[in-house]
Amino acid sequence: MTDEIRIAIIVNPALPLGLLANTAGAISIGLGARVPALAARRLTDRHGRTIDISSSLPVPILQAPADTIRSLLLKALLPSQDYAIVPFPAFARSLHDYRAYEAAFPDRDLAMEEIDGLGLAGPSKWIKSLTGSLKLLR
Template sequence: MSLTTKLVLVVRDDLDPALAVNAAAVVGLSLGARLGHPLGDDGTDASGRSHAGLNPHPVPVLTASADALRDLHDRAQAREDLITVGFNEVARRARDYDDYLATLKSTSAADVDFVAVAVFGPRNRVTALTKRFPLHA
């Protein structure tokens, strides 16, 4: 299956592994909820066990510096043909979602530091924004 769209998750390169996995999961789930794209068909293995359908897109997890992550978020969010989800330090440190929203409301955009960013859209546009970032190791 040839896909015309691309999905990329980018996590901050100085995160501990457990925080990087969590950040990738948060933006991945959040992006998935926004896409509304159908999953692949459920499958059945040779033993007859059912396996739930999966997202048909490859999902590379890349890394970037804090500054590069902010730049990626800003550039991707400025494009109408891309869907962008950012997970930031305000959200990561919040006790619950209401706390996050209240704290975010009093935080200037310049003080929102990103932990991870997910970008989805036309393959060439997403590649142009993310091709310089290495895979998470």
């Protein structure tokens, strides 16, 4: 990834608050795992207390309906680039074991799935081209 990385998380505002928070949290973990430079740092205060940072970049949480999120996902996947693309398909919520999700995923078609959220990390221009018209979640 280039030095000028930008992050965006897009969620469906129609989700109940708890599911919205869960979706954003799960996507954030995926982005951090895919691009460790986003948060793989520690800071120490003057008394020697060390913490892990939350993010080295702003993390805007944007809103869009599920069909728009799915469309953004499919656009993001078109050019096979080295960008972080972390979707949260709605069907994943019914599976409480990652192994079940992993087993079910190959039989799914992302173009037909409802997508509750999407995390993107990559060059600023790419992120803006996909999310520039979206509003912040309020």
